[in-house]
Amino acid sequence: MKSIFITGTDTGIGKTVVSTGLCAFLSLHRGMDVGVMKPFESGLAQGDREGGSRDAVLLREVSGSTDALEEINPYTFEAPLAPEVAAETEHRVIDIDSIDRTYRDILGRHDVLVIEGAGGVMVPIKKDFFYVDLIKQWNVPTVIVSRLGLGTINHTLLTSRYLESQGVSIVGVILNDVSNEADIASQTNPGVLKRYLSVPFLGVFPHVARAMEEGINREFFAETFVKNIDTDAILQFL
Numbered sequence: 001m002k003s004i005f006i007t008g009t010d011t012g013i014g015k016t017v018v019s020t021g022l023c024a025f026l027s028l029h030r031g032m033d034v035g036v037m038k039p040f041e042s043g044l045a046q047g048d049r050e051g052g053s054r055d056a057v058l059l060r061e062v063s064g065s066t067d068a069l070e071e072i073n074p075y076t077f078e079a080p081l082a083p084e085v086a087a088e089t090e091h092r093v094i095d096i097d098s099i100d101r102t103y104r105d106i107l108g109r110h111d112v113l114v115i116e117g118a119g120g121v122m123v124p125i126k127k128d129f130f131y132v133d134l135i136k137q138w139n140v141p142t143v144i145v146s147r148l149g150l151g152t153i154n155h156t157l158l159t160s161r162y163l164e165s166q167g168v169s170i171v172g173v174i175l176n177d178v179s180n181e182a183d184i185a186s187q188t189n190p191g192v193l194k195r196y197l198s199v200p201f202l203g204v205f206p207h208v209a210r211a212m213e214e215g216i217n218r219e220f221f222a223e224t225f226v227k228n229i230d231t232d233a234i235l236q237f238l
């Protein structure tokens with residue numbers, strides 16, 4: 001009956017990977033019934049719709065949810081574009097009220113609902129309605145996932161300060177090691193962010209290349225999550 005939103009500073013920075021760790025942790029280590037939602041997913045060719053690379057399919061599998069994919073992921077677009085732009089291109093209309101009803105239905109079925117955004121908080125969903133507006137409408141505590149490496153201080157502070165200015169409840173920031181470069185920027189990012197963030201720094205999710213190749217090992221993801229992330233800080237919101 002609680003929900004948590006996973007946003008990011010950009011697309012492709014590891015929201016799904018971190019959500020995978022969170023879902024596995026909540027389900028396997030905390031015994032929670034975990035639901036998932038990915039309201040919009042873009043860039044899906046027809047052949048990808050049931051494929052394991054699709055975020056909604058991965059999240060469903062790792063959470064153990066048996067909800068229908070159409071509920072977990074009400075809108076899919078072929079165009080690799082923000083929902084508003086993809087919908088325009090494909091001549092479709094996005095109905096926020098219908099997504100809202102689905103959200104409430106799914107929420108009622110689980111102990112916790114993990115929702116993955118797309119891109120970042122200023123991605124437009126429809127005219128004058130951005131991801132941040134969905135987060136505000138649902139009043140859902142939000143985790144910011146950002147990329148470990150050069151450039152992340154700017155993106156992370158912009159996202160967290162903007163969400164704060166909008167009155168969003170921020171769980172904290174997770175730096176995700178997408179590229180495994182171990183350069184000087186990556187080494188200094190956590191210290192600098194701790195200095196300037198006014199929200200909790202939750203930890204660095206490590207590079208897990210082999211684990212991704214081998215498919216989803218729930219126990220491995222749960223262990224990796226609990227070892228590296230401040231799970232107590234997250235549980236306070238659930």
Ligand SMILES: Nc1ncnc2c1ncn2[C@@H]1O[C@H](COP(=O)(O)OP(=O)(O)OP(=O)(O)O)[C@@H](O)[C@H]1O
Nearest residue numbers: 011012013014015016017119177178206207208209
């Ligand atoms: N910690 C990590 N270790 C290894 N590979 C990673 C890690 N994080 C992300 N990746 C890889 O980087 C790519 C992007 O990650 P992911 O799909 O989680 O990003 P995303 O933020 O969810 O993207 P989108 O905005 O498309 O939903 C994927 O191929 C994923 O396997």
Ligand SMILES: [Mg+2]
Nearest residue numbers: 015016055116
């Ligand atoms: Mg994703």
